[in-house]
Amino acid sequence: MDISLDLLFNAIISGLLLGGFYAAMSLGISISFGMLDIVNIAHPVFIMLGAYVAWWLNEHFGFDPILSALLMSPFFFLMGLSIYRIYYDRFEKSAGGDSLRGLAFFFGILFILEMLLLLLFGVDYRNVNTGYTDATINLGIVNLPYRLLIPFVLSICLLLAIRQFFKSTYFGRAVSAVAQDPLALQLMGVNPVKIKGYAFGLSLLIAGFSGAMLIIIQSVQPAAGRDYIGLVFAVCVLGGMGNLMGTLFAAMILGVAESMTATFAGPSWSPAVSFGLLLLTLAFRPQGIFGK
Amino acid sequence: MKTNRAFYIGVVLISLLLGSLPFWVQSEYFFFAAYTVLQFVILATAWNILGGYAGYVNFGTAAFFAIGAYSTVVGYKLGWPQGYNILLGTFMAGLIGLGMGYLTLRLKGVFFSIATLALSVVLNTIVTNTPFLGGARGVYVIVPRESPIGVGQYIHWLFFLILAMAIFSVIVARTIEKSSLGQGLMAIRDDELAAEGLGVPTLRLKLIATTISGALMGLAGTTFPYLITYMEPTATFNLSFAVNSIAMPIVGGLGSWLGPLIGALLLGTIQQVASVTLSATWNLLIVGGVLVFFVTLAPNGLMGIFKKK
Amino acid sequence: MDQSQKPLVQASAIVKKFGGFTALNQVDLVIYPGERLGLIGPNGSGKSTLVNCISGMLKIDGGSVQLRGEDITQLATHARVHAGIARSFQIPKPFKSMTVIENIQVVINFAGHLRSEAGDHRTHEEKALSIIQSVGLMNKADAISSSLTQVELRKLELARAMSANPQLLIADEALAGLSGAEVDEILELIMGMKAKGISVLMIEHIMSAVMRFSERLMVLVAGSKVADGDPQDVISNPEVIKAYLGE
Numbered sequence: 001m002d003i004s005l006d007l008l009f010n011a012i013i014s015g016l017l018l019g020g021f022y023a024a025m026s027l028g029i030s031i032s033f034g035m036l037d038i039v040n041i042a043h044p045v046f047i048m049l050g051a052y053v054a055w056w057l058n059e060h061f062g063f064d065p066i067l068s069a070l071l072m073s074p075f076f077f078l079m080g081l082s083i084y085r086i087y088y089d090r091f092e093k094s095a096g097g098d099s100l101r102g103l104a105f106f107f108g109i110l111f112i113l114e115m116l117l118l119l120l121f122g123v124d125y126r127n128v129n130t131g132y133t134d135a136t137i138n139l140g141i142v143n144l145p146y147r148l149l150i151p152f153v154l155s156i157c158l159l160l161a162i163r164q165f166f167k168s169t170y171f172g173r174a175v176s177a178v179a180q181d182p183l184a185l186q187l188m189g190v191n192p193v194k195i196k197g198y199a200f201g202l203s204l205l206i207a208g209f210s211g212a213m214l215i216i217i218q219s220v221q222p223a224a225g226r227d228y229i230g231l232v233f234a235v236c237v238l239g240g241m242g243n244l245m246g247t248l249f250a251a252m253i254l255g256v257a258e259s260m261t262a263t264f265a266g267p268s269w270s271p272a273v274s275f276g277l278l279l280l281t282l283a284f285r286p287q288g289i290f291g292k
Numbered sequence: 293m294k295t296n297r298a299f300y301i302g303v304v305l306i307s308l309l310l311g312s313l314p315f316w317v318q319s320e321y322f323f324f325a326a327y328t329v330l331q332f333v334i335l336a337t338a339w340n341i342l343g344g345y346a347g348y349v350n351f352g353t354a355a356f357f358a359i360g361a362y363s364t365v366v367g368y369k370l371g372w373p374q375g376y377n378i379l380l381g382t383f384m385a386g387l388i389g390l391g392m393g394y395l396t397l398r399l400k401g402v403f404f405s406i407a408t409l410a411l412s413v414v415l416n417t418i419v420t421n422t423p424f425l426g427g428a429r430g431v432y433v434i435v436p437r438e439s440p441i442g443v444g445q446y447i448h449w450l451f452f453l454i455l456a457m458a459i460f461s462v463i464v465a466r467t468i469e470k471s472s473l474g475q476g477l478m479a480i481r482d483d484e485l486a487a488e489g490l491g492v493p494t495l496r497l498k499l500i501a502t503t504i505s506g507a508l509m510g511l512a513g514t515t516f517p518y519l520i521t522y523m524e525p526t527a528t529f530n531l532s533f534a535v536n537s538i539a540m541p542i543v544g545g546l547g548s549w550l551g552p553l554i555g556a557l558l559l560g561t562i563q564q565v566a567s568v569t570l571s572a573t574w575n576l577l578i579v580g581g582v583l584v585f586f587v588t589l590a591p592n593g594l595m596g597i598f599k600k601k
Numbered sequence: 602m603d604q605s606q607k608p609l610v611q612a613s614a615i616v617k618k619f620g621g622f623t624a625l626n627q628v629d630l631v632i633y634p635g636e637r638l639g640l641i642g643p644n645g646s647g648k649s650t651l652v653n654c655i656s657g658m659l660k661i662d663g664g665s666v667q668l669r670g671e672d673i674t675q676l677a678t679h680a681r682v683h684a685g686i687a688r689s690f691q692i693p694k695p696f697k698s699m700t701v702i703e704n705i706q707v708v709i710n711f712a713g714h715l716r717s718e719a720g721d722h723r724t725h726e727e728k729a730l731s732i733i734q735s736v737g738l739m740n741k742a743d744a745i746s747s748s749l750t751q752v753e754l755r756k757l758e759l760a761r762a763m764s765a766n767p768q769l770l771i772a773d774e775a776l777a778g779l780s781g782a783e784v785d786e787i788l789e790l791i792m793g794m795k796a797k798g799i800s801v802l803m804i805e806h807i808m809s810a811v812m813r814f815s816e817r818l819m820v821l822v823a824g825s826k827v828a829d830g831d832p833q834d835v836i837s838n839p840e841v842i843k844a845y846l847g848e
Contacts, residue, residue, distance in 0.1 A: 039402045041351075041409075090588050100546075103349045103405055104538050104587045111535050111580030118573045226531065230413055233406050268428070272417035275410035282407050283395040472710045479696050479707045486694035489656060491682035491712025491765050547698070 019255025024155035028203035034242030044228035050211020069212035080204030127219035230275035240288035336552035338508035344546035347481030352408030360513025385510020393502035430524030545595030616663030639815030687767035
C-alpha cells in the first residue's frame with residue numbers, strides 16, 4: 001500500500017487536534033462518572049443538545065458558536081442540578097443505592113432527548129458557517145484547519161482551567177473530597193449532596209460547551225450522540241477514571257486511532273474504534289493507563 | 293406443588309388457545325403484529341433473568357438478537373435447514389454472552405453494562421463491513437409461501453415458532469426464579485459482597501445468567517430473517533430493542549417472570565397499535581418517557597402497584 | 602482450647618498494601634479448634650483488613666493463609682466459606698428483599714448443606730428454623746429483613762454466618778452501637794459457639810466484652826502485631842497501653 005508520509009502526518013495531526021476536543025467531550029464524564037460514580041449514559045446527548053442550541057442561535061441570530069457556548073452555560077448547569085436532585089432522591093438516597101434503576105433512568109433520558117431533537121430538528125445534518133470554518137493554516141506538509149484548531153485550543157484551555165479549579169478552589173477540592181470520602185466531608189460541615197449536585201451541573205455545563213464546539217468541527221444529526229457514548233466512556237476509563245490529565249492523554253490516543261482508521265481502513269470502521277478500545281480496556285486493563 | 297400444576301395447566305390452555313388463532317383470524321397483519329409482541333416477550337423475559345434477578349443491566353439486547361438473526365443468515369446462505377439455524381443462533385448468542393460475562397463481570401456492574409453497549413456497536417460495524425452478511429446494503433432471504441406443516445401460510449408457521457419460543461422462555465425464567473440459581477442471583481442483586489462472603493459462587497452464577505439471557509435473546513432473533521425477508525444492520529441493531537427490553541420488565545415489574553410478560557404484552561401491543569398512527573420517533577419518545585416515569589415513580593412496576601392493594 | 606492440637610487457621614506473614622500504604626506488615630495470626638480469640642487495636646490498625654484477607658475478600662501481597670494445614674491463599678471467598686470460614690459484617694448486609702428465613706436459606710443452600718453432619722436428615726427449612734430460634738428471631742422469621750431493628754439485624758448477621766456451618770466464625774465488630782443489655786444478648790450468642798465446637802475470632806472495641814470473651818487476645822497496631830497471649834497479660838503490656846492511650 002502506498003502510504004504517503006503527507007497523508008500519515010496529517011492523519012496524526014488531525015487525530016491529535018480531534019483528541020484534544022474529545023478530552024473536552026469526556027471531561028464531563030470524568031467528573032460525573034470518574035469522580036462521582038454517576039453513570040450518566042445520556043451525557044453525549046446533552047452534547048448534541050448543546051450543538052443544536054448553538055446551531056439554532058447561529059441560524060436565527062448569527063451568533064458564533066463560542067458565544068452561544070457561554071450563553072447556554074448557566075442553563076445547562078441548572079439542568080444538571082435539577083436532574084441530579086431527582087437522581088439522588090430516587091436512586092442514591094436509599095441505603096445501598098439502586099444502580100440498576102439509576103442506569104435505566106439515564107438510558108430513558110437518552111431516548112427522550114434524542115427523540116425530541118429528532119422531532120424538533122429532523123434527521124438532516126446541520127452545520128454552521130462561521131468566518132473561520134473553512135480556513136486553514138498551512139505549515140509545509142501539515143495542514144491545520146481552523147475548524148479543528150479552535151476547538152482544540154479551547155478544549156485544552158477548558159481542561160487546564162477545570163484542573164486548576166479542582167486544585168485551588170474550595171468547591172473544587174470539596175468535589176475531589178466527596179469522591180474519596182463523603183463522610184469526612186459531612187463531618188466538616190459540608191453537604192455532600194449539594195456538592196455533588198453542583199459538580200453534576202458542571203459536568204452538563206461542559207457537555208453543552210463541547211456541543212457548541214462540536215458543531216464547529218462537523219455537521220451533526222440527532223443520533224450521533226449514541227456513537228459518542230463509547231468515546232467518552234472509553235476515554236474516561238482509559239484515562240483512569242477522574243484523572244483529568246489522563247483523560248487528555250487517552251483522548252489524544254483515541255483521536256489518533258480514529259483518524260488513522262478512517263484514513264487507512266475507511267470511515268465505515270470508525271464507530272468501532274472507540275467502542276472496541278473500550279472493550280479491550282475493560283477486558284485487559286480496567287484501571288486505565290494511569291489508574292492504580 | 294399446586295402452583296406448579298396451575299402454571300403448567302395455564303401454559304397448555306394458552307398454547308391451545310393461541311395456537312388455534314390461525315384457524316379463525318383472517319388478517320395476515322395480525323400475525324405480523326402478534327409475532328412482534330411475542331418477540332418482545334422473549335426479549336423482556338431474557339433481559340429480566342440478568343437484570344431483574346441479578347441486578348445487572350444489559351444495554352446490548354440488540355447485539356444478542358442480531359447474533360441469532362445473522363446466524364440464521366449464515367445458515368440460510370449455506371443452505372442449512374431452519375431448525376439447525378435456530379439452534380446455531382441460540383448457541384452462538386449464549387457463547388458470546390458467556391465471553392462477555394467472563395471479560396467484564398469481575399468488574400463493577402456498570403462496566404458490564406457499558407461493555408454490552410460497546411458490543412452492540414462493534415458487532416454492528418463488523419456486520420456493516422462484511423459483504424457475506426450483506427454489508428450495509430443488506431441481504432434477502434427467500435421464504436416459501438406455504439407453511440411446512442401443510443396448514444396455513446408461512447407467517448402462521450413463524451407465529452407458531454415464536455409462540456413456542458415465548459412459552460419456552462417464560463418456562464425457563466420461572467424455573468430459574470424458583471430454583472436455587474434464582475435464589476443465588478437475587479442474593480447477588482441484594483448484596484453481592486455478602487452473598488460471596490456467605491458461600492454463593494457469585495461469578496459462576498452471573499456467568500450462567502448471562503449465558504442463558506444471551507442465548508434466549510439470540511433465540512428471539514433466529515426467525516427474524518424469515519419474517520422480514522430483508523436483513524440489514526440498521527433495523528437489526530436498532531437501539532429500540534435495548535430500550536424496550538429494559539422498559540418492559542420495569543413497567544411490568546422486575547424480579548418475577550410475570551413482570552416482563554405483562555410489560556411486553558402491554559407495551560408491545562400499545563406500540564403495535566400506535567405504530568399505525570404515530571411515527572417511529574414518537575413511539576420511541578413515548579417508550580423512553582414511560583421508562584423514566586416508571587423507574588422514578590413506580591419502581592416496582594405494575595406488579596408492585598397491584599401487590600400493595 | 603487445646604494448643605497442643607494443630608491450628609485450625611494459620612495466617613502467616615500477611616502483607617497487604619493499598620498503593621503506597623502498607624496496611625498489614627508481616628502479620629501472623631493463629632487460631633486453634635474451639636478457641637475464642639479476641640482481636641483488638643486502634644482504629645485503622647488493620648483489623649478489618651486482616652479479616653478480609655483471611656476470608657478472601659482481599660488478595661494478599663505476601664504471606665499465606667492455611668486452613669487445617671491446607672493452603673487456601675488462592676481460594677475464592679465463597680470457596681473458603683465452603684471450606685469452613687464464615688464471617689459476619691461490621692455493618693449488617695442483609696438480603697433486603699428477602700425475609701429472615703429466606704436470608705438463612707440462601708446460606709444453607711449454598712454453603713451450610715455442603716458442610717452438614719452425616720446424620721443430619723432435617724430439611725433445609727427445619728435447619729433454618731432451628732438457627733433462627735437459637736438467635737431468638739423466631740417471631741420475625743417471616744419478616745422482610747429490611748424491617749428489622751439494629752439488634753435484630755445483628756442477630757440475623759450472626760445467624761447467617763452460623764448457617765454456613767463454619768469451623769471458624771469471624772465476628773467483625775458485631776457489638777458496635779448496641780446498648781448494654783443488647784451487648785450481653787449478642788455476646789452470649791457468640792460465646793455459645795464454643796459449645797458447638799466453632800472457633801470464634803472476634804474483633805471488638807468494647808473492652809469489657811473482649812475480656813469476658815477472649816481466651817487469648819491479639820493486638821494489632823498500625824499494621825503490625827504488638828501482643829498475643831493471655832488477655833490479662835496483654836492488657837497490662839506497656840506497648841499496648843501506649844498504643845491506646847498515647848505517649
